[in-house]
Amino acid sequence: MRVLLLGILCATAGLGFAASPSWQGFGFDGSGFTKGGASGVIQVRDGYLPVPGKSVVREDQLPEATGAMAVFCFQQRSGGKLRPQGGASPMAGMLVTITGDSMTVAGRTDASGYLVLALPPGSYDVRLAGVTKKWVVDKQKTALVALRGGKRMGD
Amino acid sequence: MDISLLLRTVLLSLLLPALASAAALDDYYLSQFNKQSKLNKTLSAVVGVETVQAERCRTPLYRSLKRDWSSLEPATRQVLGKYVARPVLSGQLSDTSAPTYNSAGGHFTIHYTRTLPDAPDLTDADSDGVPDWVERVAAVFDQVYATEVTSMGYRPPPVTRYDIYLLDLTGDSAYGFTTDDGAPSGSNLSVVSYIEIDKAFTDPMFTVNGRYTSDQMLQVTAAHEFHHAIQFGYNYYFEFWYAEVTSTWMEDEVYDSVNQLYSYLPKYVPVAGSVSLNGPLGNNSEYGRWIFNRSLVEGHSGAVVRSAWEKLGTLSPGSSPTTSTGDIQMTPVLDTVIANSYGSTLSADFFGFARRIYARDWTSHTGEVSQIPAHANTGSYSSYPVTAASLPAPSVTLPRYTFVFHKFVPTASVPTLNIWVTKTSGMQSAVFKKSGGAVSEVAANVGGTSYTVSGFGGMSSVNDEVVLLIANTTNVDNHQANFSTDGSGGVVQDPVTAAAGGGGGGCFIATAAYGSYLHPKVAQLRSFRDRYLMTNAPGRLFVSLYYRVSPPIARVIAGHEWMKGGVRLVLLPLVLAVQHPAEALLLILMLAVVAGWRLARRQRFVVEESL
Numbered sequence: 001m002r003v004l005l006l007g008i009l010c011a012t013a014g015l016g017f018a019a020s021p022s023w024q025g026f027g028f029d030g031s032g033f034t035k036g037g038a039s040g041v042i043q044v045r046d047g048y049l050p051v052p053g054k055s056v057v058r059e060d061q062l063p064e065a066t067g068a069m070a071v072f073c074f075q076q077r078s079g080g081k082l083r084p085q086g087g088a089s090p091m092a093g094m095l096v097t098i099t100g101d102s103m104t105v106a107g108r109t110d111a112s113g114y115l116v117l118a119l120p121p122g123s124y125d126v127r128l129a130g131v132t133k134k135w136v137v138d139k140q141k142t143a144l145v146a147l148r149g150g151k152r153m154g155d
Numbered sequence: 156m157d158i159s160l161l162l163r164t165v166l167l168s169l170l171l172p173a174l175a176s177a178a179a180l181d182d183y184y185l186s187q188f189n190k191q192s193k194l195n196k197t198l199s200a201v202v203g204v205e206t207v208q209a210e211r212c213r214t215p216l217y218r219s220l221k222r223d224w225s226s227l228e229p230a231t232r233q234v235l236g237k238y239v240a241r242p243v244l245s246g247q248l249s250d251t252s253a254p255t256y257n258s259a260g261g262h263f264t265i266h267y268t269r270t271l272p273d274a275p276d277l278t279d280a281d282s283d284g285v286p287d288w289v290e291r292v293a294a295v296f297d298q299v300y301a302t303e304v305t306s307m308g309y310r311p312p313p314v315t316r317y318d319i320y321l322l323d324l325t326g327d328s329a330y331g332f333t334t335d336d337g338a339p340s341g342s343n344l345s346v347v348s349y350i351e352i353d354k355a356f357t358d359p360m361f362t363v364n365g366r367y368t369s370d371q372m373l374q375v376t377a378a379h380e381f382h383h384a385i386q387f388g389y390n391y392y393f394e395f396w397y398a399e400v401t402s403t404w405m406e407d408e409v410y411d412s413v414n415q416l417y418s419y420l421p422k423y424v425p426v427a428g429s430v431s432l433n434g435p436l437g438n439n440s441e442y443g444r445w446i447f448n449r450s451l452v453e454g455h456s457g458a459v460v461r462s463a464w465e466k467l468g469t470l471s472p473g474s475s476p477t478t479s480t481g482d483i484q485m486t487p488v489l490d491t492v493i494a495n496s497y498g499s500t501l502s503a504d505f506f507g508f509a510r511r512i513y514a515r516d517w518t519s520h521t522g523e524v525s526q527i528p529a530h531a532n533t534g535s536y537s538s539y540p541v542t543a544a545s546l547p548a549p550s551v552t553l554p555r556y557t558f559v560f561h562k563f564v565p566t567a568s569v570p571t572l573n574i575w576v577t578k579t580s581g582m583q584s585a586v587f588k589k590s591g592g593a594v595s596e597v598a599a600n601v602g603g604t605s606y607t608v609s610g611f612g613g614m615s616s617v618n619d620e621v622v623l624l625i626a627n628t629t630n631v632d633n634h635q636a637n638f639s640t641d642g643s644g645g646v647v648q649d650p651v652t653a654a655a656g657g658g659g660g661g662c663f664i665a666t667a668a669y670g671s672y673l674h675p676k677v678a679q680l681r682s683f684r685d686r687y688l689m690t691n692a693p694g695r696l697f698v699s700l701y702y703r704v705s706p707p708i709a710r711v712i713a714g715h716e717w718m719k720g721g722v723r724l725v726l727l728p729l730v731l732a733v734q735h736p737a738e739a740l741l742l743i744l745m746l747a748v749v750a751g752w753r754l755a756r757r758q759r760f761v762v763e764e765s766l
Contacts, residue, residue: 081419
């Protein structure tokens, strides 16, 4: 019986290990976030603050009863007669305002174009210049929000 | 722990700038712009340092670079100078330190440098202290301004003197860029921008190996980019495809003799069956789509394009259908302008455009018609009858705003060719007969579903042809059509998806009743559909049924002015309910209570009477 219990325990532990969430890379393709995208890359994991960039340089658990929001500010490029000039360029230093039911916070995007923060679960208005998006933050989850801050016409 | 304190702590910790050294900051920007720092270069030779993949093409990071500019090493500034928000030309310390020259017309300031690589040809034949090429650039932009603003009536960009920067763009493989100075933050959607163009246009890449002169490429680039500046001035939220269509079309309106824009037509005309007029940018097809504007202008007048931009200048994303990135969809704008000012529809004009692509009956720039590629046939039939078993299958499903051609090769065994077409509501068809080099359109038979081409058997199987044009003239993908020469056409089904383009569409009956897709009440109904109907299964089922039933009804309403008022009256309760949902719910509850009370009272009487 003890052997059986030990076996179940090991199997459960093994399953738990296999099923444990891991970091996943997302990129911004100009209109939305996709797994493995090449630009605006960010690493996401449930229960942790997302990490902009192609590698997880540090792991910070989300405070209890919060979720994460990562706001990506970008300049949309288009056109290119001789070579495609389209895509999205990160915009650093952009002022982003986030308004919830009972609070407003503001911050600037970092060099990768991201503003990352932990927020209580709920609905928020995320604003960059004249653009506002309504977004929901769930507990221990990451909300990825993209806001366009400019346009660049190539050719 | 107090939640606000927690939030402040988290926020501050995340927003603290990285404690990086100046060298690290330099390395970061150099790597982002695909430039290698000296340190990185040395290390990579020894240990193979992982290189950071640069963003596709040129990756500005303009604003951050400008912010951190003073912290960078001089050598880094030299390398990255041109990437700062407003360009810092080579040999300059800031975007405002370069020499400038104001155009004689007073509308432009040309920024240039005397230091390579951004320095233009510094020859100063008239010894006035300004390089001749800089003066030429200023003169060309003045000329562009005179045509686009003074003659054609477009609104100039919202700035007294517009800034033009000359810099070396060979590394970017770009003729030029037009960039806004920042998205609008208030209700004024007109934004200032600036233009960067190559310093010389002498590279064979720009002149297409000498086919065009540098001056010609300067001319068409100026005409193209300055119209983007005008577009930013009308409304920041313009849609990209129509911006490129108009800017490219404008090249030939300002400099008719250069004709470089015709080189983009093979990227669109032969593939117009798969590339939507208002589809995403790609493979340079957006530049080839300029030909639609020419068709539009020939059908109406030169003012139709300007009117569309002026109309866009009155709209905001909050009250208009938008794309996934928040830009205002242009096809509804075009449709409104064409309907209100020219008594037509975008649907009819797009079909006319497709007709013109086959018939080649262009009425302007007639000396250049030979440079417009011929249509491409999707299928060609020489075995008759053409039935569902024929190859290629006589059946098409088309994306929004696309068209295809199918050819019927004459044969003596078929004296008279009959073509039956079965199509969904968004499809239009036409049949052309080309005989002895002359093209004529074959009228549809009564009922509009078949065509009879007499004399087919006597036509040359080599030089003559009959061509069937089928076009999806709506903003909805996946309209279907099939055809046969024996009347054995199959079944087609209207697409049930909402309109493509990001913002939904197609409140057909309401649009017909209110006269415009952009009417605020139609927008409210669309919003109601997207928020409350498309988010649940019963709602989606209702929308699906509505899309199947409503297009023919809408067409009848649109064609009878007297019906519109009545339909608006019928729609009024629905519109009011959408506008005031709480009151509507209360009213419904009250009506239900009254109805229940009356029913109960009636039943009581019945019971009393039976007693």
